[in-house]
Amino acid sequence: MSTQSxxxxxxxxxxxxxxxxxxxxxxxxxxxxxxxxxxxxxxSPDRTGWVGFNNYLWFVNSPDFWLALFNxxxxxxxxxxxxVVLGMLIALxxxxxxxGQGVLxxxxxxxxxxxxxxxxxxxxxxxxxxxxxxxxxxxRSFGAQPILFLENYPMLSVIGIVSWEWLPFATLxxxxxxxxxxxxxxxxAEMDGASALSRFRYxxxxxxxxxxxxxxxxxxxxLLGIFGEIFTTTQGGPGxxxxxxxxxxxxxxxxxxxxxxxxxxxxxxxxxxxIVAYFLMRSIGKHLDA
Amino acid sequence: xxxxxxxxVRKSFGDVHVxxxxxxxxxxxxxxxxxxxxxxxxxxxxxxxxxxxxxxxxTIEIDGKDATNLPPAKRGLAMVFxxxxxxxxxxxxxxxxxxxxxxxxxxxxxxxxxxxxxxxxNLANYLDRRPGQLSGGQRQRVAIGRAIVREPxxxxxxxxxxxxxxxxxxxxxxxxxxxxxxxxxxMIYVTHDQxxxxxxxxxxxxxxxGNIEQVGAPLELxxxxxxxFVAGFIGSPKMNFIEGAEAAKHNAHTIGVRPEHITVGQGPxxxxxxxxxxxxxxxxxxxxxDGIGTLTVRAPGEVNAHHGDRIKLAPGGKIHRFxxxxxxx
Numbered sequence: 299m300s301t302q303s304x305x306x307x308x309x310x311x312x313x314x315x316x317x318x319x320x321x322x323x324x325x326x327x328x329x330x331x332x333x334x335x336x337x338x339x340x341x342s343p344d345r346t347g348w349v350g351f352n353n354y355l356w357f358v359n360s361p362d363f364w365l366a367l368f369n370x371x372x373x374x375x376x377x378x379x380x381x382v383v384l385g386m387l388i389a390l391x392x393x394x395x396x397x398g399q400g401v402l403x404x405x406x407x408x409x410x411x412x413x414x415x416x417x418x419x420x421x422x423x424x425x426x427x428x429x430x431x432x433x434x435x436x437x438r439s440f441g442a443q444p445i446l447f448l449e450n451y452p453m454l455s456v457i458g459i460v461s462w463e464w465l466p467f468a469t470l471x472x473x474x475x476x477x478x479x480x481x482x483x484x485x486x487a488e489m490d491g492a493s494a495l496s497r498f499r500y501x502x503x504x505x506x507x508x509x510x511x512x513x514x515x516x517x518x519x520x521l522l523g524i525f526g527e528i529f530t531t532t533q534g535g536p537g538x539x540x541x542x543x544x545x546x547x548x549x550x551x552x553x554x555x556x557x558x559x560x561x562x563x564x565x566x567x568x569x570x571x572x573i574v575a576y577f578l579m580r581s582i583g584k585h586l587d588a
Numbered sequence: 589x590x591x592x593x594x595x596x597v598r599k600s601f602g603d604v605h606v607x608x609x610x611x612x613x614x615x616x617x618x619x620x621x622x623x624x625x626x627x628x629x630x631x632x633x634x635x636x637x638x639x640x641x642x643x644x645x646x647t648i649e650i651d652g653k654d655a656t657n658l659p660p661a662k663r664g665l666a667m668v669f670x671x672x673x674x675x676x677x678x679x680x681x682x683x684x685x686x687x688x689x690x691x692x693x694x695x696x697x698x699x700x701x702x703x704x705x706x707x708x709x710n711l712a713n714y715l716d717r718r719p720g721q722l723s724g725g726q727r728q729r730v731a732i733g734r735a736i737v738r739e740p741x742x743x744x745x746x747x748x749x750x751x752x753x754x755x756x757x758x759x760x761x762x763x764x765x766x767x768x769x770x771x772x773x774x775m776i777y778v779t780h781d782q783x784x785x786x787x788x789x790x791x792x793x794x795x796x797x798g799n800i801e802q803v804g805a806p807l808e809l810x811x812x813x814x815x816x817f818v819a820g821f822i823g824s825p826k827m828n829f830i831e832g833a834e835a836a837k838h839n840a841h842t843i844g845v846r847p848e849h850i851t852v853g854q855g856p857x858x859x860x861x862x863x864x865x866x867x868x869x870x871x872x873x874x875x876x877x878d879g880i881g882t883l884t885v886r887a888p889g890e891v892n893a894h895h896g897d898r899i900k901l902a903p904g905g906k907i908h909r910f911x912x913x914x915x916x917x
Contacts (some may be wrong), residue, residue: 425896465861480673482671483674486669487663487675489661489667490661490686491661491738492690496690500675500678504675505676506679
């Protein structure tokens, strides 16, 4: 595949799918961009027109915006830290040879198959509920007041729920990374006098860097758009305490029926995602090279 | 410094008794080679000495101190693995310095030792490369470098040359031998290649199915094999074994004649040449001898004998005699 004619043929063959993918991506983006500069409210569809940057200005100046931005980043960052750290610990644990390893691994992976709204409902009603929840029962058995998770710590609760959902993914990827480490390297390190902690720090962790990078990149993509868990549990509240950028856009589009402002929020979210992606690739993207 | 003594060492994996019980003494400064066919337990024995496997029973003493239950790092031994087991994300320098860093040595002393090892092993120009950018022989040398900087009581080599090509293997064999000459440290070397064993060892330990068949200097094993297994394993091509009437003439159940001890031309045996390999320096012939069976003959220089020729052979040198239990008489 290196002669000039074969390269040309290859380009021609790939061209249709590239063109299709480009249209697939460009059309929705262009339409969002278009609406973000328009006055377009479903409540008063007859009032239309160009409004310049007004939609953007409203979004940025709205009292919830900076909180939503912070919440979005806190959700992504918090879940990433919890899943990578706990995922690594669980992966190290279930990598040990134990009886019933197969069953154990399926159990660990199971939460990933639970749909987000279902997972959120389970947590809200069976764990965090102040009367029926397991945590409330535990608190009462110690004579303490049940904690009002969703009322007093809404963002932390959402981070907890989402971490529970994504922990299996991180564990699975990190486990495969651990399994691909040659045991001779660990034995060599053991002979070289490395303690268990040093072996983790100098051998296992560097080996798993690429897997950790993959976990962070993939999870970031999905975590930036988390919506179902918030909608099911806190509805962005109390007040706006657990409103994220996607949830704010949803409120504009569906509750306020203002398509123009929602579109402007969408574009802001796209820009935010690109900024995050840029810094991620700059800081950890080099680990993806072979 | 590097005296290792094994007493009644046993190792079982479940019901499989890999090593049913071994007594062995390795003296300070000796180059000992464990040799045997695959699956004979030689690598397991080495890993027991290294501490990478627990002994099922028996004791391992290093320098007169009981080391049976010591962790690998505390035994003061260094090991070179078959796959080299270099740390791929570290440079050559960091690889070699790793055991020193783990021992908490000062940076200046680390650098000094790494430089010295690099000079000995011709690695000075490669210190800032990663293992992935090195050839097989260079990786091998890095692995050895990582072992020698610690100045261990003994080196353990687990088939270190089996991943190298033939030419490089001969070169590395000499380098390891020279290293032993200059360091005078105890070395234990595991291989299935008897040429490596014969050329490098002060003392060869021949293992079979987890048992020691014979311990001795290379030529002692070659000249006086204790039993059929050692006789067949040491020497290349393999010794010819003859049973029946011909053996009875020598008052033995089996007699063994090495291919290089049979002369072509005159003699009591006569047969038809089957395969003939002419290497220039030697000629290898497979001869179907009447009433005896197929014998391998190694004749020096060029011999004018080809497929289908009838030739006469005479056993010369030593004829090894074995009883019905396979033990030498």
